[in-house]
Amino acid sequence: MSRYRILFVDDEENVLTGMRRMLRGQRNEWDMHFVLDAQAALAVLATEVFDVIVSDMRMPGMDGAALLTEVRRLYPGMLRIILSGYSEQESVMRTVGPAHQFLAKPCSSQTVAEVISRGLELRRVLESESLRRLVAGLKSLPSPSDTYYALVSYLNNPMASVSGVAEIIAHDVAMTVELLKVTNSAYFSLPSRVTTPLQAVRVLGLEIVAALVLKVGVFRGFSGEAVTARLMEDINRDSMFVGRLARHFGKMEQFESRALEEAFCAGMLSSVGLLVLLDRMQGRFYRLKDALGKGQDLLQAELEVFGATHLQLGAYLLGLWGFNKAVVEAVALCGQPGLLPAERMHVAGAVHLARSLAGPSPAYGAGEGGRLKLDEAFFHSLGKTERLKRWSAEAVALR
Template sequence: MDRALPTILFVDDEKGVLDGLRRSLYGQRNEWNMRFALGGLEALAILEAEAIDVVVTDMRMPGIDGAALLDRVRTLQPETARIVLSGFSEREAIFRTVGPAHQYYVKPCQPQVLVEAIRRALSVRRTLRSPALLALVAGATSIPALPRALTALFAELQSPNGSASEVARIISSDVGLTVNLLKLTNSGFFYIPSAITDVLQAVKMLGFEMLRALTVMAGIFEAFRCCGIDCDVLRQLEQRSLQIGALARKIAEANGLGQAALDQTQCAGMLAHVGSLLLFSNWPDVMAEVRRGLDRSGGGIIAAERDALGATHAELGGVLSYSPLVGQNSGKFKLLSGPADRFG
């Protein structure tokens, strides 16, 4: 095995499926090291013995199923990208894998689709060389929302007079809620043929019942815990992000772009500070020190973040928006809490 190459672990309880993957991915033998595990127990033995860059697992397996396996991967190797490749798509599967899985692909999956998904996952490792940053991005389950937005969303979802337009308005007012909704809607769970970038369309696509269930049972939305975090800074970031999104849309309108491009442009602008929100939610002490350093010496946030973290909030945001995080329609975003020690 070439130690210079990344290692991909494929897990399934059917030998025929693993043999099929060996054959269909033979062309990647000089691009990756490939390991094949017959079931979750064999996969865990491999994970405990060697470093794995990407895990691709079936969902329904005896003993240790895909969701349980990926939960263990998060603990054993938090920087590892986690992909589900399964024909099992019942509602229970969504609830159990929406957290631990970065991406969900439905069998049968074209080999090139899987190859590109793995390549996107590996691109994150090339962009973020710090193990702590890799663990942060690969580990993050969500971008937290501001508490007031989450409270308003819960109230509207539970209201007998709740409306899709009001739910969409509440979600659109908060970057964390927007990221998590679009991430989920564009995942392979829902068989949607094209990427969704409009919040109202996403709400209508999922429906109230599914949103309620996902919010309560799967916990796709969570609130910032303001302990140790300057919530005024978070509110400023949220407001700035909304302003960037609105301005980006106006520029697109002025250039005569179509409706789909307008939605995508506004969405991209709104996510300008998603990397900052990830950093504040997971490493508040480090970000507070970065801000104190800027107050003492001046300078720009980009240089200060690069010195302290080895990467900037813009680079983290780009990785999140393109990374292995969820999605069959496109590379999407999805996140978890990583170690808060110093990043080297």
């Protein structure tokens, strides 16, 4: 099996020397190449194939943000990581689009290795190389235009508040994903990960959120057909319900507070892959609905029509953007929670239960074909079969 290829870029030779020495233990797994500037990096990339690029931010000439922007354009499937010893707001803002993850210097070799390894391990979640390129090349996700412009208008209001901004963002999956990606980056050095828009806006502050929206353009209004925009709004409402339901089931199963927040976050973001598909493969939904109408299983139909399920696409994107393992795992295994060994209910199980009992996703219409099949064998293995009726009643009551 060929080794993964990693390209490191930094204008300080002693930094590269230290990185080479500290990562010596990875030589059996990775083929590592080190260059001193962006132009040298682009020259190497023009003749050789790499899986990951790790670049310093501040370099003479073309800096790290500009380099990764070019790499995204030319080689969209590469995992792009930015390293910076500078904490200026403007520098960080410029990396939001082109970089998948931001690491702050000084950064240990172990941290760098772990981030690279997690990114490479995600390939097991999404096997299709063309789909990995599609997801990795995304700069942003689409939000319904009405929601986007409502947020822009509100941020321009001198009376705008943290809670008001968070309320608008919390009802949009794409905005929530983007905001949590930025907030949980190493730039802010938070002691624990935030999982809700309200936490994120409190950490960032209105000034930074306004800059992200109004100057950097981190959020994007959907510019396609009105019927698709309305569908996205329906998906957002459904996603909020799935998140609330997953957290409710977590409470019933006595999850600890951290797991409760992860259940809500993963439940809400479990539909993020649908936004990618609607944005990039909308024309194939007709084939999918036809397959569902003939009684085909939802996830199997997605595999045949798109090359992957929306859960695989979503988990891959969340993993690339640095979301924690529990959230990524819960989204990836939302359709098959039994693949994760457990003696008691876990986050992935709560999200699976919520998605199944919430009913068919609006993306596939009202028919039962669009409902995620409940993994009864998983709940039987946990001795929870007798609770299914109560869970179903709770889902109806929370509507």
